[in-house]
Amino acid sequence: MRTERKLTRLDRVFARLDREPERPAHIDVPRMSRHRVVLFASTLAFYVAIVWAIVITSWLVRFDWQVMFFRPYQQWPEIHAFLDYYVVLGQRGPTAVMIAAWLGWRSWRQHTLRPLLVLGASLLLLNITVGAAKLSMGRLGPHYATSVGSNEMWLGGDIFPSGHTANAVVTWGILAYLASTPRARRWLSAVSAVVSLGVGLTTVYLGTHWLSDVVLGWAAGLLILLALPWCEPLIARAETGIFDLRDAWRNRRRGTAPAPAAPVGAPVALSPLDSPAGDEEPVVREPVAASRPPRPQGGYLAPGPHLARSERTPVTPIGSRRPPQSDRVTRGTTSARPLTGG
Numbered sequence: 359m360r361t362e363r364k365l366t367r368l369d370r371v372f373a374r375l376d377r378e379p380e381r382p383a384h385i386d387v388p389r390m391s392r393h394r395v396v397l398f399a400s401t402l403a404f405y406v407a408i409v410w411a412i413v414i415t416s417w418l419v420r421f422d423w424q425v426m427f428f429r430p431y432q433q434w435p436e437i438h439a440f441l442d443y444y445v446v447l448g449q450r451g452p453t454a455v456m457i458a459a460w461l462g463w464r465s466w467r468q469h470t471l472r473p474l475l476v477l478g479a480s481l482l483l484l485n486i487t488v489g490a491a492k493l494s495m496g497r498l499g500p501h502y503a504t505s506v507g508s509n510e511m512w513l514g515g516d517i518f519p520s521g522h523t524a525n526a527v528v529t530w531g532i533l534a535y536l537a538s539t540p541r542a543r544r545w546l547s548a549v550s551a552v553v554s555l556g557v558g559l560t561t562v563y564l565g566t567h568w569l570s571d572v573v574l575g576w577a578a579g580l581l582i583l584l585a586l587p588w589c590e591p592l593i594a595r596a597e598t599g600i601f602d603l604r605d606a607w608r609n610r611r612r613g614t615a616p617a618p619a620a621p622v623g624a625p626v627a628l629s630p631l632d633s634p635a636g637d638e639e640p641v642v643r644e645p646v647a648a649s650r651p652p653r654p655q656g657g658y659l660a661p662g663p664h665l666a667r668s669e670r671t672p673v674t675p676i677g678s679r680r681p682p683q684s685d686r687v688t689r690g691t692t693s694a695r696p697l698t699g700g
Contacts, residue, residue, distance in 0.1 A: 387472075388535065390587040398584040405577040409495070412518070412570055415509045422568040423507060426500045430563040441560045448522030448557035453529040454481060464536070471600060473536050475593045476586065480528050483582045483589075488524050491578070492516040500565050520567045520575030523558035527579025530554060535583060554579065 388394075411418040431438055446452055454477075461473035497518035498510040511518075530550035537543035558572035567575075 387590050388587045394584055394587065398581065401577055401580050401584060405574065405581065408570060408574045408577065412497070412509050413511060415507075418570050419509050420507065422500075422570050425562060425569050426503075426565065429565070431565060434563075438564075441563055445522060445557060445560045445564065447530075447553055448526040448561075450481075450521070450525045450529075453525065457529050457532065460533070461536070471597045472593060475596055476536060476589075477529075477532055479589045479593055480532055480582055480586060483585070484524060484528050484579070487582065488519060488521055488575075488578050491519055491574075492521070497568075497571070499571075500568060517567055518571050518574060519578045520558060520561055520571040522561050522567075523554060523572050523575030524579040524582075526550075526554035526557040527576060528582050531579065531583045535586060 408418070458474065458477060461477050464473045465471055493516065495518050496512045496514050496516070498504065498513045498515035499517045502515065503510055504513065527550070530553045531547070534543050534546035534550055537546050554576065558567075558575060561567040562569050562572055
């Protein structure tokens with residue numbers, strides 16, 4: 359007996375997404391408008407200016423040293439314990455898990471993979487751009503500074519720009535980017551700005567970053583958020599590709615299962631080439647009666663015409679119990695061995 363295939367958890371997820379293949383009408387995809395392009399260019403110019411100010415050891419480097427000698431963690435020690443936990447809002451691992459859980463629920467509700475794909479694209483850009491800047495400039499942090507007044511560049515460090523600050527800007531700002539209404543976008547933008555500002559200043563308080571590291575981290579995260587509309591076509595193609603791979607995998611799994619047999623007596627449709635008159639519309643033949651009954655589901659009895667019980671050879675899963683044909687006793691004769699019905 360053929361049973362229905364039991365759906366896996368992945369099948370249930372894709373079935374939920376297939377319920378509404380098109381994106382909801384009230385959710386618009388951000389476009390790279392002229393206003394956004396101007397903001398992106400301005401932020402990029404600010405990014406380059408900060409880097410140049412550190413390279414030439416300008417007044418910004420001196421201000422970094424003044425803040426470091428001020429030692430905020432000694433000025434306000436009563437908030438040290440709280441800020442040790444607050445800075446976790448800028449760590450990539452915990453924040454990525456929290457935001458991914460929320461966006462996963464959004465994907466489930468909106469029947470689209472776009473929220474999760476946008477988060478993945480933003481984190482990928484963050485790792486590439488910020489990681490490359492850290493390794494290429496190699497600035498040392500305040501706790502490892504070698505000489506007072508120097509910019510501490512190209513000495514093997516990895517703190518410029520601040521990864522905590524850039525990560526806070528991107529992970530919390532992605533909620534505002536994916537907001538479905540203008541009001542929600544404004545509120546989430548304000549919340550993400552406060553969180554990222556607090557995380558950056560907390561790293562300065564703890565002495566793990568220079569102030570210029572934090573400023574550059576804000577600019578690096580904002581550049582990623584502003585550049586996300588350029589990634590939207592690629593994200594849409596990735597979503598389509600994931601569903602295509604899912605369909606191909608599902609068809610491959612179904613191809614291994616036996617095809618269902620056509621029911622007996624069902625009408626058979628012929629193509630125009632098979633019809634005798636060459637009609638353009640398909641011809642439906644009337645069902646033809648089967649010449650013999652269908653095979654039983656058990657499969658133990660061989661198909662064939664109906665015979666008398668004495669003329670049949672019983673077939674069981676372990677074989678026949680009757681002797682060969684040459685030793686069979688004909689009907690009507692006396693036999694020392696009684697005949698059984700098998």
